[in-house]
Amino acid sequence: xxxxxxxxxxxxxxxxxxxxxxxxxxxxxxxxxxxxxxxxxxxxxxxxxxxxxxxxxxxxxxxxxxxxxxxxxxxxxxxxxxxxxxxxxxxxxxxxxxxxxxxxxxxxxxxxxxxxxxxxxxxxxxxxxxxxxxxxxxxxxxxxxxxxxxxxxxxxxxxxxxxxxxxxxxxxxxxxxxxxxxxxxxxxxxxxxxxxxxxxxxxxxxxxxxxxxxxxxxxxxxxxxxxxxxxxxxxxxxxxxxxxxxxxxxxxxxxxxxxxxxxxxxxxxxxxxxxxxxxxxxxxxxxxxxxxxxxxxxxxxxxxxxxxxxxxxxxxxxxxxxxxxxxxxxxxxxxxxxxxxxxxxxxxxxxxxxxxxxxxxxxxxxxxxxxxxxxxxxxxxxxxxxxxxxx
Amino acid sequence: xxxxxxxxxxxxxxxxxxxxxxxxxxxxxxxxxxxxxxxxxxxxxxxxxxxxxxxxxxxxxxxxxxxxxxxxxxxxxxxxxxxxxxxxxxxxxxxxxxxxxxxxxxxxxxxxxxxxxxxxxxxxxxxxxxxxxxxxxxxxxxxxxxxxxxxxxxxxxxxxxxxxxxxxxxxxxxxxxxxxxxxxxxxxxxxxxxxxxxxxxxxxxxxxxxxxxxxxxxxxxxxxxxxxxxxxxxxxxxxxxxxxxxxxxxxxxxxxxxxxxxxxxxxxxxxxxxxxxxxxxxxxxxxxxxxxxxxxxxxxxxxxxxx
Numbered sequence: 001x002x003x004x005x006x007x008x009x010x011x012x013x014x015x016x017x018x019x020x021x022x023x024x025x026x027x028x029x030x031x032x033x034x035x036x037x038x039x040x041x042x043x044x045x046x047x048x049x050x051x052x053x054x055x056x057x058x059x060x061x062x063x064x065x066x067x068x069x070x071x072x073x074x075x076x077x078x079x080x081x082x083x084x085x086x087x088x089x090x091x092x093x094x095x096x097x098x099x100x101x102x103x104x105x106x107x108x109x110x111x112x113x114x115x116x117x118x119x120x121x122x123x124x125x126x127x128x129x130x131x132x133x134x135x136x137x138x139x140x141x142x143x144x145x146x147x148x149x150x151x152x153x154x155x156x157x158x159x160x161x162x163x164x165x166x167x168x169x170x171x172x173x174x175x176x177x178x179x180x181x182x183x184x185x186x187x188x189x190x191x192x193x194x195x196x197x198x199x200x201x202x203x204x205x206x207x208x209x210x211x212x213x214x215x216x217x218x219x220x221x222x223x224x225x226x227x228x229x230x231x232x233x234x235x236x237x238x239x240x241x242x243x244x245x246x247x248x249x250x251x252x253x254x255x256x257x258x259x260x261x262x263x264x265x266x267x268x269x270x271x272x273x274x275x276x277x278x279x280x281x282x283x284x285x286x287x288x289x290x291x292x293x294x295x296x297x298x299x300x301x302x303x304x305x306x307x308x309x310x311x312x313x314x315x316x317x318x319x320x321x322x323x324x325x326x327x328x329x330x331x332x333x334x335x336x337x338x339x340x341x342x343x344x345x346x347x348x349x350x351x352x353x354x355x356x357x358x359x360x361x362x363x364x365x366x367x368x369x370x371x372x373x374x375x376x377x378x379x380x381x382x383x384x385x386x387x388x389x390x391x
Numbered sequence: 392x393x394x395x396x397x398x399x400x401x402x403x404x405x406x407x408x409x410x411x412x413x414x415x416x417x418x419x420x421x422x423x424x425x426x427x428x429x430x431x432x433x434x435x436x437x438x439x440x441x442x443x444x445x446x447x448x449x450x451x452x453x454x455x456x457x458x459x460x461x462x463x464x465x466x467x468x469x470x471x472x473x474x475x476x477x478x479x480x481x482x483x484x485x486x487x488x489x490x491x492x493x494x495x496x497x498x499x500x501x502x503x504x505x506x507x508x509x510x511x512x513x514x515x516x517x518x519x520x521x522x523x524x525x526x527x528x529x530x531x532x533x534x535x536x537x538x539x540x541x542x543x544x545x546x547x548x549x550x551x552x553x554x555x556x557x558x559x560x561x562x563x564x565x566x567x568x569x570x571x572x573x574x575x576x577x578x579x580x581x582x583x584x585x586x587x588x589x590x591x592x593x594x595x596x597x598x599x600x601x602x603x604x605x606x607x608x609x610x611x612x613x614x615x616x617x618x619x620x621x622x623x624x625x626x627x628x629x630x631x632x633x634x635x636x637x638x639x640x641x642x643x644x645x646x647x648x649x650x651x652x653x654x655x656x657x658x659x660x661x662x663x664x665x666x667x668x669x670x671x672x673x674x675x676x677x678x679x680x681x682x683x684x685x686x687x688x689x690x691x692x693x694x695x696x697x698x
Contacts, residue, residue, distance in 0.1 A: 237429070
């Protein structure tokens with residue numbers, strides 16, 4: 001009975017699992033790629049990562065019959081010996097020796113001579129087999145290079161070991177905060193996002209309390225106006241504010257972007273907080289007031305502790321919104337205090353094909369949202385949905 | 392604001408304003424003032440030294456003080472942007488809502504529902520920039536034999552010619568929309584799934600007992616019952632799509648015929664340094680969005696009341 005039910009819904013499982021895999025695939029590709037060495041990324045797709053190394057097939061076809069799988073079958077021509085392979089690093093050197101006769105017989109015997117591409121692949125394979133080039137399948141170099149902002153032709157670790165690093169690198173912990181690197185951008189993102197999350201929520205909590213539990217003239221229409229402010233799209237406000245900032249010297253400062261995010265996050269935060277605070281039981285506040293509590297006490301000791309779930313949703317929503325924002329950071333911070341989205345946006349447009357840095361940087365920027373998402377999913381989804389009506 | 396505030400909680404007249412003041416000041420500075428200022432700037436010339444009509448040239452069409460709007464509404468590049476925004480609107484809204492509904496319905500039938508939903512929702516946690524990198528890699532077009540972009544590798548494996556997805560004018564907007572659908576389907580799915588959970592099981596069972604198959608149950612019962620939610624999701628997506636910026640900015644920069652309204656506004660402001668034109672585009676954008684916004688907020692508060 002149970003299995004029948006399972007098979008009856010088999011199409012459901014196939015479609016659903018298929019869609020889920022389809023959804024995961026792009027991110028998975030990014031993750032795998034970010035751990036691969038530069039050469040590998042540019043020479044083969046990430047999905048080939050577990051297949052045989054480059055040239056293995058060609059080696060099997062052309063060489064393994066005599067030289068053996070490990071290259072050691074002919075002692076006079078030990079292919080696993082770096083000293084031997086050193087002479088044939090390049091494919092043309094390899095080809096020329098393959099074309100020559102050995103003891104009066106063709107080197108390749110009855111086998112066809114490999115073409116240029118095959119020879120290149122074989123020499124790549126031989127370099128790896130002999131240990132001249134020891135390149136692992138996975139590496140952390142991309143992340144190190146991205147964090148330190150390394151832009152050379154080798155890797156940060158190799159350059160530092162050889163002492164040929166760029167002038168602005170120290171090869172110690174100070175490089176973690178190199179202004180060009182993602183490490184610094186990560187810190188900048190935090191500096192932007194934390195106060196920009198905290199400030200609007202603080203202001204909103206005060207205002208929402210007043211809207212919920214205080215009597216004053218114009219309460220209704222003021223709240224209606226505020227709900228209306230949510231429709232103003234971000235794009236409307238950028239130009240005048242950046243002109244204003246240019247006049248008072250706030251462009252490119254953290255204070256400027258904090259204030260902007262605070263202003264723009266407020267209408268929605270007040271709206272959400274008021275709905276929550278207003279739905280708290282009235283008796284709670286009444287009895288507190290009868291006991292002689294002031295509004296201040298009621299606010300600090302009652303309203304705030306009771307609204308922790310709403311605060312959490314709000315905080316997560318606001319934090320991620322700011323963390324992921326590019327437009328506001330682009331306009332108000334630019335390159336002066338680059339945040340992660342800005343740095344990556346720059347790398348995409350300027351670097352072109354630096355996939356090793358780009359994939360690592362992108363993953364660094366999405367790791368924190370992913371952690372928040374998977375650990376606080378309930379609050380996250382709630383905040384996201386409630387925030388969806390916001391401009 | 393139905394409930395009454397307890398009479399005993401009356402306070403000094405000034406107290407509420409002390410609680411409200413920080414929020415009001417910040418909002419007035421950062422939302423009210425700039426919103427009005429944008430309207431004003433849209434009528435001004437490039438460096439705000441006079442009205443936009445001073446930019447008019449002899450013998451050329453001119454809209455007087457609305458000269459910037461002539462650009463925002465009739466220029467070639469803005470026309471491309473409008474057409475693209477309409478394509479975005481149609482495909483992304485139907486894509487996200489369609490997939491969202493499909494996945495919500497399917498996930499409802501299986502035990503691993505939370506996992507499946509988490510996987511689909513995950514892209515919402517990622518920035519547009521991160522998603523841009525992820526998909527640029529998927530769409531990568533190599534000039535050599537080896538294709539490291541998955542899509543072109545598949546095309547090649549099937550015997551086709553690799554395609555430069557992001558620069559090919561007929562294809563690139565669609566390639567960008569795929570990214571948008573990938574990101575926002577989870578959002579639609581979650582709201583729709585919550586609505587589906589509210590559909591009473593008895594009604595569905597009754598229909599099934601009467602011999603309705605799943606297809607009919609879905610179209611004739613589920614969809615009509617959750618129609619209010621579907622409407623809200625659609626309007627929300629319409630607003631989001633109209634404002635779409637990051638995906639285009641990161642992946643093509645609006646080049647190769649992929650321009651959209653919001654990206655054009657950014658380009659006018661920060662690449663061409665023309666605040667007048669940029670403001671005019673912003674005004675056009677908000678005029679398009681406002682009806683959807685009002686509709687949405689009204690529907691949203693109606694739903695709140697029902698709940």
